[in-house]
Amino acid sequence: MAGNILCSASSFIRKCIFGVLRVGPIPNHIAFIMDGNRRYAKKQKLSHDGAAGGGGRYDAGFWALMVMLLYCQELGVKYITAYAFSIDNFKRKPEEVESLMASMLEKFHLLDILVKSLAVRVHFAGNLELLSNELRASAMELTEATAAYSKSVLTICIAYTSRDEILHAVRESCEQKRIDLEFDNDDDDEIKLVKVEKNMYMAVAPDPDIIIRTGGENRLSNFLLWQSCWSHLHSMWVLWPEIGVWNLVFAILNFQRNKTDYLEMKKKEKEL
16 A cells, blocks of 8 residues: 555656656657666676576666667657667677577566557667677567657667678668669769668667766767767666666756757757
């Protein structure tokens, strides 16, 4: 009984806070660099596979993402992007990578249920050829199953680095140009910027308004380098599994405070 009352009160307070936030500009796209999972596991004495304490760091990180997805949807944020696994992470110990891949496969099945209840479209960005056949097939199934949803778009960057994304986009653009020239579909041998951007893994979403990084670091770590030239960067000391509503609120307030400068930069970019 007391728990229900506290939960209702917390929900009411959150809705009031979000109502105040919506008086100002709400970002259309928020991207998260989910840093601090390993430090959280060490702090909580959790194993990599989640055997200790009833759920490991991957479980805690997954539910933190689901909570942020719910909050963003309540606020009216259309696009949410999460940096889940870098190509560079494949260099970690084989047993740790294997554990993470197994955990991801399990989470994809759970995510399928959750996003359908929230009408969220799921998109995967990255070099999916680096994943196992089973994990890649599961990702494609989830993408196809949620393709008709439009309330929110959740992009999960997996087997991703920005440099790989740019290289992929350039290669695809060059190949398309070669085919067009070969069949006389195009008499201009120049590759346009818009063509490169259409071949980006992240072409499904607009450039992020805010990039939030947990764990206290102040760097992008090869994440959305192409798309973040005018993004508001917000670093916080909290570890990713510990992120909460107030962290999100402060990030959006900081964005709103700098919104005028942000719009001016975007305007100049379009003029160029």
